[in-house]
Amino acid sequence: MTTLAWIIVSSLLMSSIALVGSVTLLLKPSTLKKLLIPLVAFAAGSLLGGAFLHMIPAALKANLSIGKIGLLIISGFTAFFILEQFLHWRHTHQIPSQQDGHKEPLTYLILFGDGLHNFLGGMAIAGTFLIDIRLGIASWLAAAAHEVPQELGDFAVLADGGWSNRSALFFNFLSGLTFLLGGLIAYFLSFKIDVSWLIPFAAGNFIYIGASDLIPKVNNDTTHNVKDRAVTLAAFVSGIVLLYLAIP
Structure with missing residues (x-):
């Protein structure tokens, strides 16, 4: 496939992950919460x-100076910090309830913030x-691992919010389509x-998230026993190992 085709297909697949939220309709809240923490840990390791x-x-191989790479990593980290601070964007990796205060105004905020993210x-x-297809696939895998628990939580918040x-x-899927928009803009900018x-x-984005x-x-979860925490740790390490095995 061409680079543009890779970008389009991967973006559509990423947007489709929003549909995984429907799984919350099939599972008990207690069961889903047990699954979410290991998934979040796996996503953290992958990112x-x-x-x-x-x-x-890859940035070092792209002839970028050490100073510029460091500045761009900090910029990516700071961009998501600003996004979270000023848009109150967050990833809700838990099952909300009416008592948690997740009402309808928050649902619009989540959709907007998630779309920008x-x-x-x-x-x-x-x-x-655009730099290397293999690098793109590895980066996509890490981002996709993060999207699964995020979309599970986002769907639960939207459903709880009315x-x-x-x-x-x-609408969760629509907010995911902004991933494709960003990809296309980056592609056409690359000609100029x-x-x-x-x-x-992007590395800064991943490190922040x-x-x-x-x-x-993961650390703030107080409901798990020693066995559950061992599973969570294994999930975190597995995320790192997966990306290590993906090194070309």
């Missing part, structure tokens, strides 16, 4: 593995495909400017 084992080494993610992942199941899935800067920028968002979610 950190993608950043440190693939993106940063997907747009930035689409640009970043497309940038990796949306019908069909509407929650549909060098987009290799998107690689360390993995270390500042997902790992605290």
Whole structure:
């Protein structure tokens, strides 16, 4: 396939992950919560593995200076920090309840913030495909691992906030399509400017989500016993190992 085809197909697949939220309709809240924590841990390991084992080494090979790479990683990290601070964007890796205060206004905020997050993610992942297809696939795998628990949580919040199941899935999918928009913009920009800067920028995104968002979610969970925590740790390590095995 051409690079453009890889970007389009991977973006559509990423957007389709929004439909995984329907699984919450089949599982008990207690069962889903037990599954979510290991999934979040796996996603954290995958994101950190993608950043440190693939993106940063690729940025070094792209003839970017050490100083520029460091600045772009910090910029990517800061961009998502700003997004979370000013849009109150967050990944709700838990099953909400009416008592948690997740009402309808929050649902619109989640859709908007998630759409912007997907747009930035689409640009970043497309940038990796433009440098190397294998790098793009590895980056996509790490991002996809993160999207699964996120979409499970987002769907639960939308449903709890008064949306019908069909509407929650549909609008969650629409917010996911901004990933494709970001990917296409990055692709067409590549004909005019060098987009290799998107690689360390994406690494900063991944590090922020993995270390500042997902790992605290795992550490703050107080419901698991020693056995459950061992499973969670194994899931985290598995995410790193998966990205290690994907090194070309």
